[in-house]
Amino acid sequence: MPSNNTPPLQIDQVHKTYRQGNSTVHALDGVNLTVQPGEFVAIMGASGSGKSTLLHAMAGLIQVDAGQVSIAGQDLSKLNDAALTKFRRKNLGIVFQAYNLIPALTAEENIRLPANETADLDDRVEHLLERLEMNERRSHRPMALSGGEQQRIAIARALVCDPAILLADEPTGSLDSATGTSICRLLRNLVDEERRSIVVVTHEPHVAMWADRVVVMKDGTDLTEFKTDGIRDPQTVASRYQQSLGAEAVH
Numbered sequence: 007m008p009s010n011n012t013p014p015l016q017i018d019q020v021h022k023t024y025r026q027g028n029s030t031v032h033a034l035d036g037v038n039l040t041v042q043p044g045e046f047v048a049i050m051g052a053s054g055s056g057k058s059t060l061l062h063a064m065a066g067l068i069q070v071d072a073g074q075v076s077i078a079g080q081d082l083s084k085l086n087d088a089a090l091t092k093f094r095r096k097n098l099g100i101v102f103q104a105y106n107l108i109p110a111l112t113a114e115e116n117i118r119l120p121a122n123e124t125a126d127l128d129d130r131v132e133h134l135l136e137r138l139e140m141n142e143r144r145s146h147r148p149m150a151l152s153g154g155e156q157q158r159i160a161i162a163r164a165l166v167c168d169p170a171i172l173l174a175d176e177p178t179g180s181l182d183s184a185t186g187t188s189i190c191r192l193l194r195n196l197v198d199e200e201r202r203s204i205v206v207v208t209h210e211p212h213v214a215m216w217a218d219r220v221v222v223m224k225d226g227t228d229l230t231e232f233k234t235d236g237i238r239d240p241q242t243v244a245s246r247y248q249q250s251l252g253a254e255a256v257h
């Protein structure tokens with residue numbers, strides 16, 4: 007974990023355009039966002055508002071057309087492909103809705119996959135298996151794990167290199183609500199107990215309510231944001247979200 011106070015994530019005026027035939031889509035149209043160390047941010051917005059594109063830009067998975075994405079103070083555009091791959095592995099943890107585990111590997115092998123064999127790797131893997139309550143399932147292959155267990159392993163894999171930030175795109179989207187809540191509680195605990203920094207993209211107020219702050223996107227821009235104040239009430243988050251959109255003409 008970064009011990010200093012450099013923001014784990016800083017995004018300045020990021021633009022990304024996709025061309026489809028004759029038309030262009032401004033998937034990101036001047037987005038700004040700073041995430042502080044130990045902060046949990048949720049990004050909400052309608053389908054097509056640019057949430058996943060933003061997450062991919064944060065993760066260095068796509069190149070932006072203009073603006074700057076910095077992770078732990080490093081401007082991603084300054085890195086060549088090889089350096090970016092290395093940097094991403096060390097500094098970015100990414101979790102998707104589809105857990106993307108390697109079917110032929112055990113849970114523990116999946117966790118170890120991104121890490122170099124360093125002296126402290128065994129300790130870190132033990133800590134993560136313990137922390138995510140997956141110790142007894144460590145030898146299982148993904149097919150023998152429930153969805154929630156697979157997502158825990160995906161989170162452990164994302165954390166094994168001790169990244170500056172953990173990015174998650176709809177991490178509970180494939181889970182029933184009780185399992186989704188247990189994943190959200192786990193993410194919250196990682197922030198509260200280990201001062202991890204987390205960004206979660208979600209449609210769902212009962213996921214966003216676990217964050218410290220909710221950023222609302224619309225048409226590729228960060229429309230507004232609000233603090234959750236730790237209330238953890240989905241209705242409050244839903245109505246604040248609707249209010250944010252209502253302030254603009256909703257189409």
Ligand SMILES: Nc1ncnc2c1ncn2[C@@H]1O[C@H](COP(=O)(O)OP(=O)(O)OP(=O)(O)O)[C@@H](O)[C@H]1O
Nearest residue numbers: 024025031033051052053054055056057058059060
């Ligand atoms: N690779 C691509 N090529 C062309 N257009 C794209 C591409 N990726 C995204 N877009 C377009 O950019 C816009 C934003 O898409 P994005 O996937 O970021 O939305 P989203 O907010 O994540 O939506 P959802 O909630 O449905 O996941 C959409 O209009 C989408 O069609």
Ligand SMILES: [Mg+2]
Nearest residue numbers: 057058059175
């Ligand atoms: Mg998306």
